[in-house]
Amino acid sequence: MTGASPLRPDEAALREAIVHTAREMERLGINQGTSGNVSARCADGLLITPSGVPATALHEDAIVWLPLDVAADAPVLSERKPSSEWRMHRDILRARPELNAVVHTHSVAATAMAIHSRDIPAHHYMVAVAGGNSIRCAPYATFGSQALSDYAVAALQERYACLLAHHGVIAASATLSRALWIANEVEVLAKQYLLASQLGTPPLLSDDEMAEVLEKFRNYGMRGTSGNGAH
Template identity: 45%
Template sequence: MTPATPLPDTTATRQALIDACLWMNARHLNQGTSGNISARIASGILITPSGVPYEYLTPDALVTIPLDGLPDSNGAQPSSEWPFHQGMHQARPDMPVVLHAHPPYCSVLAVQRRSIPACHYMIAAFGGNDVPLADYALFGSPELCANMARIMADRHGCLMANHGATVLGETVDKARWRLEELETLARTYLFSSIGGAPHILSDAEIAEVMVAFSSYGPRHPEERNGEGERS
């Protein structure tokens, strides 16, 4: 995979991470401070701090941790989930944004320990013919980090057993888009099982969608060349 250019460590980037946290709580994709977001920057990884309500976050409150190794123990404390964020950035240099939350429908499937099969063509937005389930391990543990890195090697999102969900993004906007799409897929899969069973698209059908999805999803304003948002 081709490594992506790190995001610039600017006030605008930091505010975009804060805005993503505020957005996911406003959209009921997360609760309290249980979610977190990080972005790869030239000097390492920029991540939300531990236990600070999103409405109190300011750009200078975000924490920088190294791409490899332990955070500075004398500085501000990063999210307790920093190990798997660090692991994701190491395993997926093509995806500079990692967004984690506890969306309700995703969490229902996660506690049932069910992955999401190709019940809808939007499954292709996550890189394959399903949204996989990462095995359970204690939050912040090396085991969870290893589980996440393994399951996300060729996916852009996953459920986490008895925990929540994580998505990757080429940009902050793309990560936000994938998180909402993932929660919609989880809801669709759960509801479609009521009184029947969803029809699962074939691998060939999903492969066809993935080709069509090569440039699907939100883009930066400078990439739109005056066009409106894609549907």
């Protein structure tokens, strides 16, 4: 098996969209250098950014296709090097068939909270964009490990984003554009929380208040595939 995916009408556009997403992550300041990675569901597999290539040098042909059932000893992993975090992307897409795109960043404010293994609590109603009344922080495990992937999948249960302790952020959605938007929103929320914390422990919205917001978001299409705002 090679690193190229089966022929698919929209694959060229999907590869282009992955490159664009990686570059947008850097432009937005939520990623830098060779950190972070992007994937999208493609046929019976996924397309994922390669290992060790900065966004500025990324091109469509460098994007690696992997089958969703890829194993750690599969030849495809040595033929073309996918991101070291391919396990997380594979496992999230396998566990969540409604999701088609995964974005992983090392954004500064959100990672600062992750260093303290802190969830982002309901200090602002937009926390609901991640699907619940908090943005969970997964326990620490070595990057690229199966343990890290398992922790990420668990933290993402009924959620669209989570933090990774001492590491960064995962955001997932039905489209690349929405996954990118969620990842950026997580960073904005982390900045808000850290700034508000300078005035003392931030007051939080109640579970009932957040449940009302989540219901409104469902009505506004916030769980859908398009639209980047709550209003």
